[in-house]
Amino acid sequence: MKAWHNSHSLIYRMPFGAVTSKSEIRIRFSLADAGIPDFVNLVYEWGEEKIVKNMNFIFDAADVCFYESTITAPKDTGLLRYWFQFGINKNTYYYGNNEENLGGVGILSESCPNKYQITVYDENFETPKWWREGVCYQIFPDRFYNGNETKEFLGNRTDIIKREWGDTPFYKPEQFGGKYLANDFFGGNLIGIEKKLPYLKELGISCIYLNPIFKAYSNHRYDTGNYKEIDEVLGTEKDFERLCKKADNIGIKIILDGVFNHTGSDSLYFNKFGNYQSIGAYQSKESPYYEWFNFTNYPNEYESWWGIDTLPQVNENSEELRKYILTDKDAVVKKWLKSGAMGWRLDVVDEIPDDFVRILRSEVKNENKDAVIIGEVWEDASNKVAYDKLREYFLGKELDSVMNYPLKNALVDFALLKIDALEFDRRIMSIKENYPKPCYYATLNFLSTHDTERILTVLGGKNIDNKDEKASAKLSSDDLANAKNKLKCLVTMQFLFPGVPTIFYADEVGVEGYQDPFCRCCFPWGKEDNNLLEHYKRVIKLRNTSEALKNGEFETVYKFKNSYGFIRYNDNEKIIALSNFGDEYEIRLDMARYGVFEMTDETGNVYNKEDGVFYINMPKDSVKIFKA
Numbered sequence: 067m068k069a070w071h072n073s074h075s076l077i078y079r080m081p082f083g084a085v086t087s088k089s090e091i092r093i094r095f096s097l098a099d100a101g102i103p104d105f106v107n108l109v110y111e112w113g114e115e116k117i118v119k120n121m122n123f124i125f126d127a128a129d130v131c132f133y134e135s136t137i138t139a140p141k142d143t144g145l146l147r148y149w150f151q152f153g154i155n156k157n158t159y160y161y162g163n164n165e166e167n168l169g170g171v172g173i174l175s176e177s178c179p180n181k182y183q184i185t186v187y188d189e190n191f192e193t194p195k196w197w198r199e200g201v202c203y204q205i206f207p208d209r210f211y212n213g214n215e216t217k218e219f220l221g222n223r224t225d226i227i228k229r230e231w232g233d234t235p236f237y238k239p240e241q242f243g244g245k246y247l248a249n250d251f252f253g254g255n256l257i258g259i260e261k262k263l264p265y266l267k268e269l270g271i272s273c274i275y276l277n278p279i280f281k282a283y284s285n286h287r288y289d290t291g292n293y294k295e296i297d298e299v300l301g302t303e304k305d306f307e308r309l310c311k312k313a314d315n316i317g318i319k320i321i322l323d324g325v326f327n328h329t330g331s332d333s334l335y336f337n338k339f340g341n342y343q344s345i346g347a348y349q350s351k352e353s354p355y356y357e358w359f360n361f362t363n364y365p366n367e368y369e370s371w372w373g374i375d376t377l378p379q380v381n382e383n384s385e386e387l388r389k390y391i392l393t394d395k396d397a398v399v400k401k402w403l404k405s406g407a408m409g410w411r412l413d414v415v416d417e418i419p420d421d422f423v424r425i426l427r428s429e430v431k432n433e434n435k436d437a438v439i440i441g442e443v444w445e446d447a448s449n450k451v452a453y454d455k456l457r458e459y460f461l462g463k464e465l466d467s468v469m470n471y472p473l474k475n476a477l478v479d480f481a482l483l484k485i486d487a488l489e490f491d492r493r494i495m496s497i498k499e500n501y502p503k504p505c506y507y508a509t510l511n512f513l514s515t516h517d518t519e520r521i522l523t524v525l526g527g528k529n530i531d532n533k534d535e536k537a538s539a540k541l542s543s544d545d546l547a548n549a550k551n552k553l554k555c556l557v558t559m560q561f562l563f564p565g566v567p568t569i570f571y572a573d574e575v576g577v578e579g580y581q582d583p584f585c586r587c588c589f590p591w592g593k594e595d596n597n598l599l600e601h602y603k604r605v606i607k608l609r610n611t612s613e614a615l616k617n618g619e620f621e622t623v624y625k626f627k628n629s630y631g632f633i634r635y636n637d638n639e640k641i642i643a644l645s646n647f648g649d650e651y652e653i654r655l656d657m658a659r660y661g662v663f664e665m666t667d668e669t670g671n672v673y674n675k676e677d678g679v680f681y682i683n684m685p686k687d688s689v690k691i692f693k694a
Contacts, residue, residue, distance in 0.1 A: 097152065108150060159175070185448050187460060198508045227251065232588050278323045409439060441468045469515070511563060528545070665680065
């Protein structure tokens with residue numbers, strides 16, 4: 067007996083992937099070598115409701131019998147989950163999702179199986195066009211560029227350690243006087259970003275995502291001191307407004323990092339050390355900010371982010387906090403939109419309540435309907451469970467986009483030969499299946515961030531545990547050359563996939579670095595790897611000049627061993643990309659079903675095949691792009 071369902075195939079499920087509410091969904095299931103079954107049922111769940119529907123035999127092909135049922139998605143939004151049960155000779159069997167819950171081909175079992183997912187979202191849900199079609203550049207402000215003509219630090223802060231540009235960030239407690247404080251600064255500022263706008267424009271960037279810029283004690287500024295004030299080392303509010311205006315004039319938008327799950331203990335709101343002209347929650351229960359925080363034994367014991375006492379966690383259900391951050395006329399999320407920002411990236415959004423995010427979306431969109439809202443989620447955001455609650459990010463009332471860690475992890479694992487093309491395809495198709503189309507084309511697609519190793523270091527393949535070794539580690543010339551070859555391939559794939567390709571500053575010029583703080587190094591102005599930079603410019607230009615790459619359909623066209631191919635297409639354009647990370651290999655590519663009988667590669671070579679079957683030689687660590 068053989069049973070089969072493939073949620074990634076239109077033969078078995080139509081339409082593919084997420085659907086809008088009230089959509090009709092045709093679902094099929096097939097059996098072979100099973101005789102006449104006692105029954106075949108489709109079982110699906112919606113919330114607490116469980117529905118069992120008989121599946122009708124519709125046809126057989128090569129002794130495979132197909133059964134079908136049609137269901138209507140509910141009028142509300144949520145996750146519809148389904149599986150199959152059937153009887154053979156009075157025995158009941160079950161068929162459901164695979165063990166990894168990636169969708170596609172499932173598994174047969176004798177007990178209740180994993181369930182397939184259909185995301186049902188609001189038919190009116192849209193994401194900003196400018197964001198979906200753009201190219202983003204992430205900047206850690208302190209390490210990008212000091213635009214002060216004298217190269218002196220801005221502001222008059224005396225609580226920081228001033229470092230020389232290009233030195234290794236401090237990483238030992240003793241470097242800070244005995245406790246790791248992350249208060250070593252290199253002097254990057256908003257003026258510096260403004261002065262480098264021509265560089266970013268030439269690169270092809272249309273959006274800048276800034277890590278936190280608000281007043282804070284540390285260089286990363288995730289320990290917010292004052293949400294309504296720019297850190298003086300970076301500049302002033304007028305500097306920010308001018309940056310946004312000048313960037314917008316050349317077609318570049320700016321989005322900010324919103325850290326609304328916690329503040330700093332050294333802040334206007336908590337004021338543990340008395341450094342602010344306020345009565346903080348730590349100082350008095352009469353503080354206007356007291357209800358922002360959760361104390362377990364006042365004042366020294368309080369809830370904090372991951373137990374880090376410098377990051378007291380806020381109570382997002384506090385009405386006063388919600389007014390301050392979200393709903394007041396001059397609330398934080400509105401104030402900076404009025405100053406020129408075009409959206410927010412929400413730090414640790416899975417630790418923020420759904421209703422807080424819904425209010426945030428409403429307030430932000432009322433202020434500027436084209437502002438984008440991006441969440442930090444490290445897993446599949448469509449079915450993310452946080453604190454035993456299924457989150458509702460992608461149903462149309464919360465986020466526009468998330469950081470696409472599943473894609474980044476799949477790309478890296480594929481390039482390092484940890485997975486083959488079949489597993490790579492399963493992973494990326496699962497995201498395509500589960501994410502509503504407006505979100506799928508808006509995901510923030512990256513290879514490095516401030517929280518991860520630099521992609522070049524990752525591709526170098528050397529795992530080091532000792533921090534002293536990490537601080538000074540550099541790839542050998544051979545390892546570096548191999549890593550750059552792989553990086554060029556991954557960057558090409560990244561920019562050709564659906565979603566918003568995003569560069570972590572200086573990746574494009576060959577910077578290396580292990581995890582925080584080493585990935586947060588200074589941009590090496592004057593020491594760029596220009597060969598790598600030119601590659602980035604080429605693929606960015608390809609992305610920016612192709613409607614098919616911005617909005618076109620995406621389908622896999624080849625997956626075997628360590629070689630993978632896909633097509634992006636619309637009514638006017640077809641782009642095919644082939645990649646190979648294994649040994650040199652010849653791909654047999656059948657493109658007849660796409661009506662492709664002639665392809666042109668990037669060097670102008672024309673391939674003609676009357677039957678649409680092309681044979682393409684692929685060297686190790688290579689990507690080839692064709693237009694048809």
